[in-house]
Structure formats: structure tokens, C-alpha cells
Amino acid sequence: MESTTIKQVTVVGTGVIGNGWISRFLSQGYDVIATDPAENAEKRMRASIDQAWPALEKQGLAKGASKDKLKFEPNLEKAVADADLIQENVPEREELKRKVLAEIDRFAKPDAIIASSTSGLKPSTLQADCSKPGRVIVAHPFNPVYLIPLVELVGGKDTASETIKKAEEFYQSLNMKPLVISTEIEGHVADRLMEAIWREALHLVNDGVATTEEVDAAIIYGPGLRWALMGPFLTLHLAGGEQGMKHMLEQFGPALKLPWTKLVAPELTEELTDRVVEGCEAQTTGHTIAQLEERRDEFLIELMQLLEKYWPGANLNGKI
Amino acid sequence: MESTTIKQVTVVGTGVIGNGWISRFLSQGYDVIATDPAENAEKRMRASIDQAWPALEKQGLAKGASKDKLKFEPNLEKAVADADLIQENVPEREELKRKVLAEIDRFAKPDAIIASSTSGLKPSTLQADCSKPGRVIVAHPFNPVYLIPLVELVGGKDTASETIKKAEEFYQSLNMKPLVISTEIEGHVADRLMEAIWREALHLVNDGVATTEEVDAAIIYGPGLRWALMGPFLTLHLAGGEQGMKHMLEQFGPALKLPWTKLVAPELTEELTDRVVEGCEAQTTGHTIAQLEERRDEFLIELMQLLEKYWPGANLNGKI
Incomplete structure (x- = not known):
């Protein structure tokens, strides 16, 4: 279902x-303009979309979806002029992001939403140099962006609640969560949790306790199986058995004091x-x-049947 | 395939x-004796196995597998006397584990393997009070133990390499990794990684940044999907694109210095x-x-099709 306000x-x-x-x-049927100052950016972009497209076809394209609805426009001002939503993905450096977002803010339509894909920076920082900060939001996706449904939406201190609402509706229209x-x-x-691990x-x-391969094995054959369904x-x-989390905190709460990771835990207060x-x-x-x-x-039974085809041991069709 | 040495x-x-x-x-066809000093332990044990059994039937039982091959024996000495392998799962307290393992060591056959399910303690500590420490090993599983394939095998400073080899063969015979x-x-x-997250x-x-439900959502719709296949x-x-990890470390290495988690990272040296x-x-x-x-x-496409049936939104058959 396409967004009603964003075309x-x-x-x-x-x-x-x-x-x-x-x-x-x-893949969801939107018209897209892309811009990037790098040499050969258009060529690399089209190759990347060709690589992703078979997966998207397999998953099912929305009505009217087409790679022909993509236009590359090297000039930033022209590229953002008619956009209802601008998704910013420049390298993760605060100064660069602030500069580019301020430029987008200058050239975009007044009611356009400006979303940053930043994985780490706060929206209040990113919107600081914008003349209309109310429309600036963080919309942080996960690789591969064309398949993983999670997108974190974070407003800064000047972000309008209407912006968050419109953005939520828009990303839902892309089959995202x-x-x-x-x-x-x-x-x-999510990145705090990923960064901890x-x-x-x-x-x-x-x-020297484990190789990269052993660390990966310790996740894929164990806790990784559960996280796709349940989270930590x-x-x-x-x-924890019938008592669930209550029992777990009683039994394993004291372990939070033990040196089982290099991360210091919070005090397990009653609160x-x-x-x-x-x-x-x-x-x-x-x-x-x-x-x-x-x-x-x-x-788990269905997942493990599926994974038999994909785990390293399977060595499927010459793919790992 | 049953183990050749462990019956x-x-x-x-x-x-x-x-x-x-x-x-x-x-489920893999072994004869099992169970022991536990707690009141009603046998009743709770049989209820727990009844709860797990349908999943195991669905997955496929080994030839000769039967719930009738289980005997409860409250006396520890009698329970371990004829065992080829003893799996210890008492509460995670060092003194208690050491005491119980020393008792098992006294009553077990000389060539029996003694495996502890400890999630945190070192095997060198656990084997310290045993007269035959060469046969003591950590074999750490993951809940639900009857489905998750990972088992971590760790020998202590006195563990014989033959013990590790025999244990590896045995746990493989249980369809484990x-x-x-x-x-x-x-x-x-694995527990260090889980404990960090x-x-x-x-x-x-x-x-107060997120609720437990939001933390879980941030994993299940995002990174959790990838970990079942790939690990961190x-x-x-x-x-990282075509350059893979090399590019990722160049681009996100500096982020290791940022306060993206409360865990301090190691120095990203050339080594x-x-x-x-x-x-x-x-x-x-x-x-x-x-x-x-x-x-x-x-x-990911197959996994997400599978998860549509199970994610919270699905609310399958009145299950969450």
C-alpha cells in the first residue's frame, strides 16, 4: 500500500x-531520484540494484514497480527539488552529515520530510543547522536494506510529531517494521546491542580465545536461532521455566557481577x-x-530445516 | 548414529x-538414568519431557527412541554407577558444582566421561577436587537443549585430549554441533556474546530508553534475522560492499571509540x-x-516467509 502523502x-x-x-x-512502486557526487556513482548504483532485483522479484514486487522509475541526477539541488521525502546516506561523519542535511533543507520543498540513515548520530545534532528542523528525522535501516524490515525512527528535540507520524506511515508502506x-x-x-556483541x-x-569463524559458529548454531523469533x-x-524472567533474574542476576564479558552491567535494583x-x-x-x-x-524445527540448506556445512551450489 | 563408546x-x-x-x-535412542534430590523432581521431569516430546516427534526420533528408556534414581551413587557419560546440571554455584562433581567422580566407572553443563565456570576449577580430572569436561548447551544444536566443549588443564575427542563424537551422535x-x-x-548484549x-x-518489548523488536525484525545464518x-x-570486512573496519573502526555501548572496545591494532x-x-x-x-x-526471503507465521503480529492460534 503506497503512502498517501509521499509520491x-x-x-x-x-x-x-x-x-x-x-x-x-x-520494489514498492515509488519514483526515485538518486544523487551522489562520486565518479561512476550511477554505474555502481545500477549494478547494485541489478544484484538486489532477483531477490525482490522472488519476494514479490508491488504493482507498477520498475527499475525504470529510477533517475540519477548529479546535482543535489535539482535532485531534491520535487521530493516528498529525502533519504540521506552520506558517510557517517558528523560534520559531513550536518553540511549535507543543511543543503537538502535549503533546496527541498517546505513540506518534504528529510530522513537520515545515520546509525549512530542523534537527530538533535543533525537538525541543528537546518532552517526547518521540524521535518528532520532519523530513519535508520539495516543491511540488506531491501529485505530487512526494521527501521528505527528517532525525532530530535525540534522534530514535529507530525513528521514522525508521516514517516511511520511511509515506512510501513514499504513493508517495513x-x-x-x-x-x-x-x-x-539496535546498534547499541549489535555494538556490544x-x-x-x-x-x-x-x-586469542576464538577465531572469527568460531565466534560466528557460536552464534549461528545457538543463540542466533532464537533471536530471529524472540530477542534477548x-x-x-x-x-526460566514456569516462573519465567522472575526466576532467571534470581538465578542469573548474581552472574551480572561476574567477568563474563568486558561490559559492566547496571545494578540489578528492585526497580x-x-x-x-x-x-x-x-x-x-x-x-x-x-x-x-x-x-x-x-x-525452531522449521527454521533448522530451512537452515540445513544454507549453513556452512551445506555448501549449496558452490555458494558457501 | 549412536556413539560407539557411550551407551x-x-x-x-x-x-x-x-x-x-x-x-x-x-530422542536419539539412548538409555537414561536421572537423579535429583529435590522433592517431586521425578514428576516435574516427566512433565517436562512430555512437553518437549511432540517437537521431537515432529523433528523425527531415532530408531529405538522411547520415553520408556528413562529411569529416575534418587540415589546419586546408584544413578551414576553404570554410566558411560554423566551430564551434570546442578545450580550454577561453584562450591555446589565442585562438590557434586567430586561425588560423581568417586562413584563413576573409571572410564566414564563427566560433563558439566556450566554456562560460566572454567573446567580447571570444576575438575580440581576430582581424583580422575582427565575425564572431566565442560559441555555447555543452549535452551531448549533438545532442539538447539550448539554445545561448547571446553577442557581444563587436566582434561585428557581423548576425553575431548570422545565427547565430540558423542555430542555429534545427538545431532549437535x-x-x-x-x-x-x-x-x-557464546555466553560472553549473549551476556554483552x-x-x-x-x-x-x-x-528508560526502551522497554523490554522494544529491545526485543529491535532484534527480531533486524539483526536477529542475520545472526541465524551468519554470526556477527x-x-x-x-x-562492507565488495571490499568486505576490510572496508567495514576502515569505515566503522573509529566508531569503536564512540559511546555507542557501555562496553569499552579493544584497540583496533594492525594485528x-x-x-x-x-x-x-x-x-x-x-x-x-x-x-x-x-x-x-x-x-532471508525464506526465513521471513516462515516468520510471518510466528512473529508477534501473527498471533497464531491464540499463541502470541
């Missing part, structure tokens, strides 16, 4: 993320304990732990 | 993990950079990034 989209910056956005926008985050912090939410993984490799909280809620337990119970209202376990098991 | 298995401690092991052993870890640290490998998640909830290193290797890049290249030998991307995309 024309412009993508600024055509690296891996920008090109991923273009593929997703096109927008997660609106009300408190802005560096790295938003990434830093710990680097420590393990740095300390629900996973533990279901590891935090309540917040975590009540959160897990709210997520699963109306369902017993036994029902949740049954659902998890059915999923 | 009779004893499970000590019948909580969530112990019962998960029993279900897996039974043993990961032999040569350097013992608290939390082994868990501690960061607790910080986010504690700081290969995921980033494929996010660590080389180790990470060479590791990723070794994992993917003979395959281009384009081939790897194609494989990833095909997997």
Missing part, C-alpha cells in the same frame, strides 16, 4: 545503504527487576509459558 | 537444562585488523561477496 523519493548518497534504499523504494524510539542516544537501540567479539579474537528478553523469559519482569509479562499477556515454548519449538 | 547416560540435576538433555538423549574451545575463560564464547539491553531498560563477523563482512579480515576471508574462501549476498538474500 516522489530522493536518495542522497549511493553506497551500500543508499542503494539498498533505492532497491526497496523501487518502524520502531519509534522516544529517547535519543548515540547508536539508537561486536566489541565483545573483537575482544575474544584479540585475546523473551529468550530468557522462556529459559530494574520489576521493569524487566513486568515488561516480559506484558509482552506475553494471555499466553502461558507452555504455549510460548510450543510456538518457539515449532518455529 | 548409558546419566543426568544429574533435572531443572530446565537437565530435562532438556534427557529429552535429547531419549560441538564447538571445541581451546582457551578456557569465564562464560566460554544482555547487559547492554539491561542498561537500555534501566536508562560474516554479517559485517557482507555489509587485530589483520586477524579479523583474514578470518573473514578464510571463512568464505572460494566465494565472491556477490555469491554470499545472493545466498543471504535467498535465506
